[in-house]
Amino acid sequence: MSISVTKRSEDYARWYTDVVQKAELADYGPVKGTMVIRPYGYALWENIRNIADRMFKETGHVNAYFPMFIPESYMKKEAEHVAGFAPECAVVTHGGGKKLDEPLYIRPTSETIIWSMYKKWIKSYRDLPLLINQWVNVVRWEMRTRLFLRTTEFLWQEGHTAHATYNEAEEEALKMIEIYRQLAEDYMAMPVFVGIKTDAEKFAGAVYTYTIEAMMGDMKALQSGTSHNLGQNFAKAFDVTYLTKENKLEYVYATSWGVSTRLVGGVIMTHGDDKGLILPPKIAPHQLVIIPIWRNDEQKARLMEEVSKITLQFKKEDIRYIVDDNEQNSPGWKFNQWEMKGVPLRLEIGPKDLDKKQVVLVRRDTGTKQFIPIEKLFSVVTNLLQEIQNSLFQQALEFRNQHTHEVENYDDFKKIISNGGFVKAFWAGDGKIEAKIQEETKATIRCIPFKQDQDGVCFYTGKPSKTVAIFAKSY
RNA sequence: CGGGGUGUAGCGCAGCCCGGUUAGCGCGCCUGCUUUGGGAGCAGGAAGUCGCAGGUUCGAAUCCUGCCACCCCGACCA
Known part of the structure; x- marks a missing residue:
């Protein structure tokens, strides 16, 4: 593969x-x-x-x-x-x-x-x-x-x-x-x-x-x-x-x-991005993957001892974690694998970290890497998971808003739809016009949002309208 | 159902045009040793009804006919 x-x-x-x-x-x-x-x-x-x-x-x-x-x-x-x-x-x-x-x-x-x-x-x-x-x-x-x-x-x-x-x-x-x-x-x-x-x-x-x-x-x-x-x-x-x-x-x-x-x-x-999945912490099967990195058995033993202390607390607080201590795959391979699977947070811990009583935490969504003292780990992880959750929503919202355009006439409508994106427009048409628009542009009315608070003019018929509709091509 | 594509080792592919002995390559898999902070290295090894069925031929993965399956793009839909 x-x-x-x-x-x-x-x-x-x-x-x-x-x-x-x-x-x-x-x-x-x-x-x-x-x-x-x-x-x-x-x-x-x-x-x-x-x-x-x-x-x-x-x-x-x-x-x-x-x-x-x-x-x-x-x-x-x-x-x-x-x-x-x-x-x-x-x-x-x-x-x-x-x-x-x-x-x-x-x-x-x-x-x-x-x-x-x-x-x-x-x-x-x-x-x-x-x-x-x-x-x-x-x-x-x-x-x-x-x-x-x-x-x-x-x-x-x-x-x-x-x-x-x-x-x-x-x-x-x-x-x-x-x-x-x-x-x-x-x-x-x-x-x-x-x-x-x-x-x-x-x-x-x-x-x-x-x-x-x-x-x-x-x-x-x-x-x-x-x-x-x-x-x-x-x-x-x-x-x-x-x-x-x-x-x-x-x-x-x-x-x-x-x-x-x-x-x-x-x-x-x-x-998702070009590295694979990105999962929101609240639904991710694993919220955190722990990847210990060692050079010899003695180091591994010490690391795993520390890891079991760390995971004890995660377990207690219901943080869904997985420890990848597989000996066959290199750390680099594991990093890529878990990024593909969209695990929100990665924790790396190696001999150097052990000496400094710290771990490395990496966010899947931003790639940001930070060194965290072990004593502060739990609160940092908890906060980060929340932050990732919020940030994923904000980012998706911004993306959607950026690609949701208001139009006032059918020519602009066609341009937006063919470039990709949602059209938000006043609508006073009927089913026949809807079908015609679908035939010509492949876009359908996805919904008429509940929130309606403006008056305007239908982009297609030119009739006055109080109704905004969302148009888009759909799956 | 229309258009396009693909079927060869677990996965991804080459070979087919121009038929010829034992069907290759990469990844993965197995064994051993060395490795491990961004996709490890070496050595050895296992693994194939070449999608199926006919036909042509001394001989078919390769040519011909038919069939089947899956993927992608449309029409239909959560």
């Missing part, structure tokens, strides 16, 4: 796949479009997942598991839903050597099977709200796949909630997109625009779709999480009704929301 990655400036797509493979995050599976998530990549996903899971539970959600096989008839109950998903489904036609009476769809998402169960479980307003999440795999037979960003099978969570009123469902959908914003910005250090999708881009079967949209290193947008207000569409399709306090029969209101292993791709493309 060669030991460096394609430069981002040379070929961004190749850089991405190089990093994924050389940082040992994932590998191609034997079936087209499938991905093996390797231990290091899975550890990263687990960290993201655990944070999200905690936030879900703190807001009253519980986990459950629904089957991956969905009867064909269920898929077909909600018209928009089947139109949106059926073409990209894997379908099981045989089981136990026999042709099945009814084909089974492998879930592309679980609304239908979950709502078929909710019909059984919801009878009264006392059963509401029902706030269930599941962490599962789903399958979508995509034409073109890319590791983490779009694979035939991927891991995600899908929350499915049932509510008594429209307002409650709306509140839930908004609450969850806010949780996704926090997950992206506060933990993954990935700034996002939060807003609503246009009709053209919303989920098949949703009334409203809310989204977080991040900018990747090549200035394309990544839809990183969505939350849908499903209204009564699925309740009606699956006939899920409840009795109100007033003994009136009403259809239930629903939401669904999800984030996937795509987030891993988002982290890679938000922070």
Whole structure:
């Protein structure tokens, strides 16, 4: 295996796949479009997942598991839903050597099977709200796949909630997109625009779709999480009704929301550089790698003794560290390897340091190297991890702002889009114009941000508008 | 599904045009010794149905036909 990655400036797509493979995050599976998530990549996903899971539970959600096989008839109950998903489904036609009476769809998402169960479980307003999440795999037979960003099978969570009123469902959908914003910005250090999708881009079967949209290193947008207000569409399709306090029969209101292993791709493309990955400390599998450097066994013994003292404290304070005392590889090799894997901090300790009661600390993001007295090590590491976390977010935010341009006419719009970047512009167009813009520029409306406080003129139609939209080419 | 590309050792490739004995190179792997502060050195070693199936030929990695797989770029999508 060669030991460096394609430069981002040379070929961004190749850089991405190089990093994924050389940082040992994932590998191609034997079936087209499938991905093996390797231990290091899975550890990263687990960290993201655990944070999200905690936030879900703190807001009253519980986990459950629904089957991956969905009867064909269920898929077909909600018209928009089947139109949106059926073409990209894997379908099981045989089981136990026999042709099945009814084909089974492998879930592309679980609304239908979950709502078929909710019909059984919801009878009264006392059963509401029902706030269930599941962490599962789903399958979508995509034409073109890319590791983490779009694979035939991927891991995600899908929350499915049932509510008594429209307002409650709306509140839930908004609450969850806010949780996704926090997950992206506060933990993954990935700034996002939060807003609503246009009709053209919303989920098949949703009334409203809310989204977080991040900018990747090549200035394309990544839809990183969505939350849908499903209204009564699925309740009606699956006939899920409840009795109100007033003994009136009403259809239930629903939401669904999800984030996937795509987030891993988002982290890679938000922070990575030509040396490989750069991971935000809060989600990094290892926050710190310790590399002892010795010349003989006696030195190694002394070093390892000091290292075990140091790690004792890290362990106590829940700093995720790894000691690389492998004897086969040279220090230089290890430096490069762990840089490829994006470990936020590197600690070097050798005989010279031991004599001076110090260590060398190197930041992955800036490359800054400093000598730290061992007695101060713990507090310095703690502060540095926080600082790296903040600085990664700030840097990503600056990058995004630098490449987000306001435009007032279509000519400027086209220039910006073809050079790469987000366009932020007043919008008063409709779906037809949106489609035309997409055809001509490949850019779509990523979202209409929640924060709207200005009046202006639509860049395309020239009509007065109070609505700013974010346009970009996307993954 | 359209366009392009690639299938030869675990990985990356050369050889193919112009058929010829034992199919090479780099990295990795194994053993030993010496090394270790930015991708170590030397010596020895293991490892290949040349993507698959037919065909042409005395002889095919190489020529012909068909098929398959994967990657990249588009249309579709988390």
